[in-house]
Amino acid sequence: MKKTLIAAIAPLFLAACAAQTSSPESKPAAPAAPAAPTSGEKKAEAPEPRCFNPNDNKFYKVGETAVIAGVASKCELTGDKKGAIWKAAK
Numbered sequence: 001m002k003k004t005l006i007a008a009i010a011p012l013f014l015a016a017c018a019a020q021t022s023s024p025e026s027k028p029a030a031p032a033a034p035a036a037p038t039s040g041e042k043k044a045e046a047p048e049p050r051c052f053n054p055n056d057n058k059f060y061k062v063g064e065t066a067v068i069a070g071v072a073s074k075c076e077l078t079g080d081k082k083g084a085i086w087k088a089a090k
Contacts (some may be wrong), residue, residue, distance in 0.1 A: 001087075022047075027068070045071040046082075048061070049062055049077060049078070049081075049082065049083050049084035050062070050075070050084055051075035051084045051085065051086050053066050053068055053070055053086075054068070055069070060075045061075065062075050062076065062077055062084050063075065063076075065089050066086075068086060071088060072086055072088070073086040073087065073088060073089055074086070074088075074089040074090075
């Protein structure tokens, strides 16, 4: 039954795909250029790195400490200074 149904629908699908033609005049639209910032606007700065504590659903600044799953942890910068992670507090 399934094979018969697939065999009956397949030629219709292929014929529909073959009937679609794209005209050479229709070209995809060029992507819009980003707007240039005016003299008064500043480039948006990246936010400072923070650590997320899932126990209390809060973000902590670098240097702050919290207890996560019973372990005292401190929010510290990563090696590239672009992010922050929890490390065991000393």
